[in-house]
Amino acid sequence: MALETKKGRTIGAAAKAAGLGVETIRFYERKGLIVQPPKHGGFRTYSDNDIKQLRFIRKAKTLGFTLDAIKSLLALESGTEESNAVIHAKSEETIREIQQKIAELEQMLASLQKFSTSCAHGKKTSAKHCGLLECFEKDWDCC
Numbered sequence: 001m002a003l004e005t006k007k008g009r010t011i012g013a014a015a016k017a018a019g020l021g022v023e024t025i026r027f028y029e030r031k032g033l034i035v036q037p038p039k040h041g042g043f044r045t046y047s048d049n050d051i052k053q054l055r056f057i058r059k060a061k062t063l064g065f066t067l068d069a070i071k072s073l074l075a076l077e078s079g080t081e082e083s084n085a086v087i088h089a090k091s092e093e094t095i096r097e098i099q100q101k102i103a104e105l106e107q108m109l110a111s112l113q114k115f116s117t118s119c120a121h122g123k124k125t126s127a128k129h130c131g132l133l134e135c136f137e138k139d140w141d142c143c
Helices: 011-018 022-030 048-062 067-075 081-120 132-137
Strands: none
Touching: 011 022, 011 048, 022 048, 048 067, 067 081
16 A cells, blocks of 8 residues: 655655656666665555656666666765766767677678568578578678
C-alpha cells in the first residue's frame, strides 16, 4: 500500500512518484545511489529530495549514463566549478560510448540487410543448401 505522511512517502508511494519499481529503489539503495531513509512510524519514508534523486537516476539512465557515473554525478550536487568539469567529462564520456554503440548498431544493420538480400532471398531454397555457416564466414557474400 502506497502511503504519504507528513514526514514523506513510503517506498510504494515514492516508486510511483518517481516512475520506478519498489525493487528498483531497493537496488539503488544497495548500490549506494541513494541513502536508505530513516523509519517513521514503522515505515521508511522518502522525502521530496529523495524523489528528485530517483527521477534524476531514471532520466540519467535513459540518457545512457552508467550507475557508477550517476553515483558520481549525484555526489557533485554542490555545484562547484570542479563539479561542473566532472559533469562535463562524464557527459562527454557517455556521448563517446553512445556514439560507439550507434556505430556498432549501424554495422549490425548493414550486415543484416546484406544477409536479408543475399542469403535470405538468394537463389538457393534453404539455409542447408545455402551453407549458412560458410556465408557467415564470408560476410554473407556467397548465396
